[in-house]
Amino acid sequence: MSTALVTDLTIFVLALLVGIEVIGKVPATLHTPLMSAANSIHGIVLVGALLIGVTAHTVVGYILAFVAAFFAAANVVGGYVVTGRMLKMFRRKAPVQAAERGVPVQAGSEHRS
């Protein structure tokens, strides 16, 4: 096993653990935006699609590069825009409660009349 592979595997495993840890406490309110956010992050595959271009010099290579770039760009741009659109709505509503925003959703019961 090469050193490069060991390094890659180390990064992979640590990133997996971080991924589990970082979203552990997300309230159900944010599950949909969170899925959308994770969805846009895997748009990073655009980096891979662009790198196809480094070696592409045959028709097949060009076609693969084109389709991959198309797919990945749709993923990354659409993903971020739609996540932003969703979160904007969360923010815009009930401006009077600006001060309460820091508290979790469940803690808002004292607001009721």
Add this chain to the structure above:
Amino acid sequence: MNTFTTDIQLAYVLAAACFVVGLHLMNSPATARRGNQVSTAGMIIAMIATLVLLIHQGTVTAAGWTVLIVGALLGSAVGLWSARTVQMTAMPQLVSMFNAVGGGAAALVAVNDYIEMESARSGVLGTTTVFTLLDVLIGSVTFTGSIIAAGKLQGLITGSPVMIKGGRAINLALIVVALGSAAFMLTTASLPALLIVVLASLAFGVLMVLPIGGADMPVVISLLNAFTGTAVAMAGFVINNWALIVAGALVGASGGILTKLMADAMNRSLGNIMLGGFGTGDAVVAAAVSGDAQIRSIAADDAAIQLAYASKVIIVPGYGLAAAQAQHGVAELAALLESRGIEVSYAIHPVAGRMPGHMNVLLAEANVPYPQLKEMEEINPEFSRADVALVIGANDVTNPAARRPGTAISGMPILDVDQAKSIIVVKRSMGHGYAGIDNELYTNPKTSMYFADAKKAVAEMTAAVKTLVG
């Protein structure tokens, strides 16, 4: 590693850090938007670093630049257009389509790499092949599986489970073929074998999702999201790129956890979901309600009287509300009731709508303050104090049959709507929910049925309350 490539790698590390921080900020509604911005910044850093790398390498031909730029611009335009125009109700389908293209792109990266390696006849064997195969397998399954999932939610493909005769046998055959060619490729470099793996995986993706019922689609989409992440991480191994490995692993892990949270909310195991949908077993028989049970229907005026003289009203929104675009009307009705000093809250079932948290998004769109939205554990004890429970377009999540064993939804946590003093159900017809069974709530003597489209019903009730109270 020379200074230049080190700098590029550092940029990727920075991008990865942005993704982690961005996801972390998604933990609270207060910081979520900033989280998305941080994550976007990370993505832009990674893209710029890659472009610099491409220019520095200098091996990209003119034709190469053209296909990359045209492809990326067209893709961006399609992504931007769909993200801007999609209805919030159709959000899960869109996420599913983004999974499809993400997974597809990841698979293509590996296919391309394999073609390059094979024609160069060097280093095609060994560990890289393992990652190539994993990427191609997962990416291809995700591609077709996500398209089927989106088609089901959009109504292009029937939402009920599609059972193909001998489907299990075909699936098994596909797995054997895919793994067989994959095993062959570990010893012999062969492009045709890779194509067989791709085709078998594509077919498997279709057959995997077709038999799953529409109600389980959100969990499937979340799972496919995790798949896409994993495929991207595998692509990272193939082309030796840290940014892909870290981002892919992050999504794979967080998507996996999210999938588990969703499955838990429906009290179903992932295996149970993947092996077949609702109403495919013997459960349907046991769920029958006697056919001649009495159903009371109610008109706007009577409903308005109940609402206007209640002291506590709990609104139970479901997908029917979203489908009818009634969220603004409901918010208006709730505001009217509140202005009369009536305590109004919303009971949000974890899987109300089409995805966990989907209902929150839809009500947020209608400017409902989120402290009024109560999660299931919090609201269930309050139903017994409620004068009226107003169920709008929700079905299976209110069915008391879930408390008994032997029904299709047995064990699924439900909202205790039947504990309220009276219940008004707004529904278009007596049609079934996704589980395909009768709802015993509708034959409860305390229940009145208001047969109408949710938007129309809410508007009528609002008007009637206004007339009533002057």
